[in-house]
Amino acid sequence: MGSESTLKLPVIDFSNLDQKVHTPEWDLVRTQVLEALQEYGCFEALFSKVPLDLRKALLGATEELFDLPLQTKLRNISKKPYHGYVGQYPMVPLYESMGIDDSNISEKVESLSNIFWPEGNPSFSNSIQSFSERLSELDQIVRRMILESLDLEKCLEEHVGSTNYLLRVMKYKGPQTSETKLGLTAHTDKNIVTILYQNRVEGLEVETKDGEWINVKPSPDSFTVMIGDSLLAWTNGRLHSPNHRVMMTGDEARYSTGLFSIPKAGYIIEAPKELVDEEHPLLFKPFDHVQFLGYYYTEAGQKAKSALRNYCGI
Numbered sequence: 001m002g003s004e005s006t007l008k009l010p011v012i013d014f015s016n017l018d019q020k021v022h023t024p025e026w027d028l029v030r031t032q033v034l035e036a037l038q039e040y041g042c043f044e045a046l047f048s049k050v051p052l053d054l055r056k057a058l059l060g061a062t063e064e065l066f067d068l069p070l071q072t073k074l075r076n077i078s079k080k081p082y083h084g085y086v087g088q089y090p091m092v093p094l095y096e097s098m099g100i101d102d103s104n105i106s107e108k109v110e111s112l113s114n115i116f117w118p119e120g121n122p123s124f125s126n127s128i129q130s131f132s133e134r135l136s137e138l139d140q141i142v143r144r145m146i147l148e149s150l151d152l153e154k155c156l157e158e159h160v161g162s163t164n165y166l167l168r169v170m171k172y173k174g175p176q177t178s179e180t181k182l183g184l185t186a187h188t189d190k191n192i193v194t195i196l197y198q199n200r201v202e203g204l205e206v207e208t209k210d211g212e213w214i215n216v217k218p219s220p221d222s223f224t225v226m227i228g229d230s231l232l233a234w235t236n237g238r239l240h241s242p243n244h245r246v247m248m249t250g251d252e253a254r255y256s257t258g259l260f261s262i263p264k265a266g267y268i269i270e271a272p273k274e275l276v277d278e279e280h281p282l283l284f285k286p287f288d289h290v291q292f293l294g295y296y297y298t299e300a301g302q303k304a305k306s307a308l309r310n311y312c313g314i
């Protein structure tokens with residue numbers, strides 16, 4: 001299953017940054033972010049604005065959710081793939097996930113939580129909402145840095161306004177063997193930016209441009225930031241969106257969460273004209289993310305080496 005790699009993702013420290021104050025430190029971190037995203041499409045982020053007790057509460061809420069009876073979990077039905085409850089898939093029997101749309105908005109989280117706990121579960125809702133809201137700041141810092149680096153600061157408001165947040169919480173059962181088993185099939189994310197957090201059970205692997213798999217070993221304080229295909233397309237290929245998968249071994253369950261910034265339905269993703277010239281011809285036709293997802297989940301989309309290129313590559 002690919003060669004053992006000693007490569008490591010770059011680690012970038014966001015702890016002392018403030019979006020409102022432009023400092024030399026900001027510029028330094030911005031350079032690190034751009035380099036990491038061009039080369040790996042991914043990095044490990046230290047971000048102190050999500051305190052340890054909140055991270056613990058989030059993992060606790062995740063466990064509590066997956067401990068519910070299957071019939072209860074199945075109540076979260078969504079028209080969009082991977083936004084509702086997913087489990088019992090023969091291809092990935094260890095994997096289970098629950099999507100929480102608009103997880104940074106209290107009323108939305110409460111109404112979903114009421115489906116599972118009709119008597120209410122404020123500690124669950126608060127942990128999910130508060131974690132998402134605080135972590136969304138990291139999503140916005142990263143996007144600001146990308147746009148600044150491309151001299152496209154003027155697009156920032158529209159860029160951030162064109163997306164919603166989905167928090168997906170995930171559980172991977174331990175396969176109860178020392179053999180390595182597939183937890184989640186290799187894929188690229190289809191959204192804008194993904195920020196992952198996990199318990200101490202490792203398993204995430206990210207592929208480099210040369211085809212080596214990096215075992216991601218985040219410290220308990222860090223998040224993994226990753227670029228999705230929609231941002232790759234918007235930047236006209238300036239950033240990389242990495243292939244990644246989850247491989248599991250041993251007895252312990254892995255709990256992870258992903259905060260996904262996702263383009264709103266109807267918003268057309270199109271590289272700004274400033275990023276298109278003779279040296280950088282337009283790579284992708286303008287597209288709607290929801291329609292692209294529709295293609296991705298067809299048989300052809302699932303078989304494609306790059307669903308994005310097949311769908312709208314020029």
Ligand SMILES: O=C(O)CCC(=O)C(=O)O
Pocket residue numbers: 168170184189196198204244245246256257258
């Ligand atoms: O569980 C993880 O760390 C990765 C999950 C993932 O890649 C995804 O949900 O797209």
Ligand SMILES: [Fe+2]
Pocket residue numbers: 187188189244
């Ligand atoms: Fe992913």
